[in-house]
Amino acid sequence: MAVSMKRRLLSNTDILAAIGMVGIVVMMVIPLPASLLDILITLNITGSVLTLMIAFFSKEPLEFSALPSLLLTMTLFRLSLNISTTRLVLLDGYAGQVIQQFGQFVIRGNPVVGFVVFFILVIVQFIVITKGAERVSEVAARFTLDAMPGKQMSIDADLNAGMINEQQARERRKNIQREADFYGAMDGSTKFIKGDAIAAIIILVVNILGGFIIGVAMQGLPLLDALNKYTILTIGDGLVSQIPALLISTATGLVVTRAASDNNLGQDLSKQLFQNPTTLFITAGVLLSLALLGLPPAPMVTVAAILIVAGVVIRKNSKVSVVQKTAAARESEIADSKKPENVLNLLNIDHMELELGYALVALVDVQRGGDLLDRIVLIRRQIASELGFIVPVIRVRDNMNLQPNQYVIKIRGAEIAMGEILADHYMAMSSGMDDDAIPGTPTKDPAFGLDAKWINAAYREQAELKGWMVVDAPTVLATHITEVIKTNAWEILNRQDVKTLIDHAKEQAPAVVEELIPDILSLGQVQKVLANLLRERVSIRDLITILETLADQAQSTKDIDRLTEHVRQGLARQITQPLVGKDKTLSVLTLDPQIEQQILDSIQPSDYGTYLALDPKVLQGIVQNLSREAEKFILKGLSPVLVCAPLVRINLKRVTERQLPHLIVLSYNELVQGIQVQAIGMVGMDRAS
Numbered sequence: 001m002a003v004s005m006k007r008r009l010l011s012n013t014d015i016l017a018a019i020g021m022v023g024i025v026v027m028m029v030i031p032l033p034a035s036l037l038d039i040l041i042t043l044n045i046t047g048s049v050l051t052l053m054i055a056f057f058s059k060e061p062l063e064f065s066a067l068p069s070l071l072l073t074m075t076l077f078r079l080s081l082n083i084s085t086t087r088l089v090l091l092d093g094y095a096g097q098v099i100q101q102f103g104q105f106v107i108r109g110n111p112v113v114g115f116v117v118f119f120i121l122v123i124v125q126f127i128v129i130t131k132g133a134e135r136v137s138e139v140a141a142r143f144t145l146d147a148m149p150g151k152q153m154s155i156d157a158d159l160n161a162g163m164i165n166e167q168q169a170r171e172r173r174k175n176i177q178r179e180a181d182f183y184g185a186m187d188g189s190t191k192f193i194k195g196d197a198i199a200a201i202i203i204l205v206v207n208i209l210g211g212f213i214i215g216v217a218m219q220g221l222p223l224l225d226a227l228n229k230y231t232i233l234t235i236g237d238g239l240v241s242q243i244p245a246l247l248i249s250t251a252t253g254l255v256v257t258r259a260a261s262d263n264n265l266g267q268d269l270s271k272q273l274f275q276n277p278t279t280l281f282i283t284a285g286v287l288l289s290l291a292l293l294g295l296p297p298a299p300m301v302t303v304a305a306i307l308i309v310a311g312v313v314i315r316k317n318s319k320v321s322v323v324q325k326t327a328a329a330r331e332s333e334i335a336d337s338k339k340p341e342n343v344l345n346l347l348n349i350d351h352m353e354l355e356l357g358y359a360l361v362a363l364v365d366v367q368r369g370g371d372l373l374d375r376i377v378l379i380r381r382q383i384a385s386e387l388g389f390i391v392p393v394i395r396v397r398d399n400m401n402l403q404p405n406q407y408v409i410k411i412r413g414a415e416i417a418m419g420e421i422l423a424d425h426y427m428a429m430s431s432g433m434d435d436d437a438i439p440g441t442p443t444k445d446p447a448f449g450l451d452a453k454w455i456n457a458a459y460r461e462q463a464e465l466k467g468w469m470v471v472d473a474p475t476v477l478a479t480h481i482t483e484v485i486k487t488n489a490w491e492i493l494n495r496q497d498v499k500t501l502i503d504h505a506k507e508q509a510p511a512v513v514e515e516l517i518p519d520i521l522s523l524g525q526v527q528k529v530l531a532n533l534l535r536e537r538v539s540i541r542d543l544i545t546i547l548e549t550l551a552d553q554a555q556s557t558k559d560i561d562r563l564t565e566h567v568r569q570g571l572a573r574q575i576t577q578p579l580v581g582k583d584k585t586l587s588v589l590t591l592d593p594q595i596e597q598q599i600l601d602s603i604q605p606s607d608y609g610t611y612l613a614l615d616p617k618v619l620q621g622i623v624q625n626l627s628r629e630a631e632k633f634i635l636k637g638l639s640p641v642l643v644c645a646p647l648v649r650i651n652l653k654r655v656t657e658r659q660l661p662h663l664i665v666l667s668y669n670e671l672v673q674g675i676q677v678q679a680i681g682m683v684g685m686d687r688a689s
Helices: 002-011 013-027 034-057 067-092 097-106 111-160 166-218 223-256 265-274 277-292 297-338 358-364 372-386 457-465 473-492 495-508 510-516 523-535 543-553 560-570 572-579 593-602 616-635 646-656
Strands: 352-356 394-398 406-411 414-420 426-429 441-444 451-455 469-472 585-591 603-606 609-612 641-644 664-667 676-683
Touching: 013 067, 034 067, 034 097, 034 223, 067 166, 067 223, 097 223, 111 166, 111 223, 277 297, 352 358, 352 473, 358 372, 358 394, 358 473, 372 394, 372 473, 406 473, 414 473, 426 457, 426 473, 451 457, 457 469, 469 473, 473 523, 495 510, 495 523, 495 543, 510 543, 523 543, 523 560, 543 560, 560 572, 560 646, 560 664, 572 664, 585 593, 585 616, 593 603, 593 616, 593 646, 603 646, 609 646, 616 646, 616 676, 641 646, 641 676, 646 664
Parallel strands: 352 394, 585 641, 585 676, 641 664
Antiparallel strands: 352 406, 406 414, 426 451, 426 469, 441 451, 603 609
C-alpha cells in the first residue's frame, strides 16, 4: 500500500508542483492562522537547508540544473510568508511561535541588537554573496558562450579521432548547450535574490512604523511598549525570512563557483587543503610565533598542536599508501602475466585510417598550429552533403615505418593510396606554361596526378602572380583524402551505415521504409543498390526517392543491376544537371547501333550479376575508340559523356571504369525533359572491330 502511494506521488509531482505554485500566490490574499504559518516557516527553513546541502554535495553545476527556477520559487514563497506574517503582526500583534522565539531567543529581546544582526545579514547577503554570485554567473555565461565554438570543434576532433562515439558526441554537445543555458538563467535568477534583500529592508521599516502606529493609536499602548513589542516581532519576522534567504544565496554561490570535479566540495577541500603535510607544519610554526609575540597562547598553541598532529598522521598515511599502491601494482602485474592473453581487441579493423610519417605529425598537433583534424571533420560534412552518406571515423596515427614525409590511406586495413608531401612547403601547379624562374622540387599532385612543384613560402606570391595554383600541404592531403573517399565510397558503405541512413529516413517517411524493408527487399539488397550508385559517384542523399523507386520496381524484379537502373532513372535530374551547360545543352557520345546490339546480345546473367561475354578483341577496340573520343571531349573542356541503352549502360561502365574512370555513362532513360542533347561523336563499328 505504501509503495503504491509512493509511486502515485512520484508520478504526479508535476501536478503537486503546480498546486504548490498556486498555493503560494493564494497565500498573499487569504489570511492564514498562526499555527499554519509556523509550519510554512519551518518548511521554508527546511527547503533552504536542503538546497544548501544539495549544492554542497554536487560535483558539477549541471547536477543542480533546476536551481534557477528553484530560486524564483523560494523567493516568491518567502515574500508570500512576509505578507502573511506582516498581516498577523499588524492585526493581532502575534504571528506564531517561530517568529516569537526568533525575536526572543536570537536577539534576547533587545531591539537594537536585532537591528544590528538583521542589517548584517542583509548586507552579507546583498553585497557579498548575491553580488558576487551574480558577477560570477554573468562572466561564466559570457565565457561559456564564447567557448562554445571551440568546445564543438574539440568534440568533433575527438569524434574524428575515434576517442568518442556518435552518442557520446551528442551527449557532450547537449551538455555544452545546457551549461550555457544554465549560467544564463543563473545570471538572471540572482536578480531575484537581490530584489528579495531590498524588499526585506522595506518590509522591516513598514512593519515597525505600521506596528508603532497601530499599537499607539488603535490599541492605546505606551510609546515604548508599542515600539518594543512590534520591533521585536518585526525583527523576528525578518530573521525568519533572511536566514533561509542567506542559505539560498550561499547555495547559489557554491553552485556557480563550482568547477567540474569527480568529488563533492567536502572531499575536494579535504584532499586539496590537507594533502601536503608541509603546509600544515608551516602554518603551525606561524601560530607558535604569534603566541611568542604576545598573542593569547592557549588558542594559538592548541590549534598549532592539532595541525602538527594532523601533519604527522597525513605524512605517515601517505607513505603507507605509496607502499600499498606499489605492492598492489606488482600484484596486478603478476596476476596479468598469469592470465591468458585477450586477443579479441586485435581483431578490430578501422573503417578508415590515415597513417603519417613523423615529419607530418605536426599537421594534427593543435598546439603547433595543425588543423588536419578539423579539416577531416569538414571533409565528412562535405561528403555527407554531396554523396549523402556518413563517412565513418577516420583514425589518424603515426607510423615510424613510413618515410618522414609519407602518408598512407587505408580502408579496412588495406592500403588504398599513398602520397608524400612537404609540411613546410606549398604545392604549385602550373597554369600550362612551365616557368623555371620559380625554383622547386618537381612532384605529382597525389589526388589528380597533375604535374606540380613543391616551393618555399618565399616564392608563393611570385607563383600566384604568374597564374599558378598554390595550396598548402594540409590542403593537398585533405583533397587527396576527399578524392579517395569519393572514389571508394561504395566499398566503405556497409550494412550498419545503411541501417543508420534508413532509420533517419524512417523518421521522415516511415510508410515507404515499412513497405520496403524487410518484406520486399532485405537490408543487404538495398545496400548493394546504394553501393552501385556510389560507385559512379551518384549521390544517395535523396534516400526517400531511392526507397520509393525500389518499393515500386522490386515487385517485378530482384536483380540488383536492373533495380539500380530504375533508381538512376528516378534520380535522372540530379544525375544530369551537373553535366548540362549554361545553354541547357548536353554534349554526348553515342554507340553505333550495331555495337550496342552486339553488347546487348552478349550480356549474360550470373550469381554475381550480369557480365559481357564479348570477344576480348572487340571489347578492347570499343574501349580504345571510347578513349580517343573522350580525349576530344577533354580537349574541348567538356566532361566525356556516353549515352546508351539502360541494360548496356551498367555493363559498359564496369568494363571501362578502370581505363576510363572519368567517363560518364548515361542511359537514354536518364535524359530528362528540358535538356537539349547534342551528339558530337560516335563509337563506330569499323574502329571497334
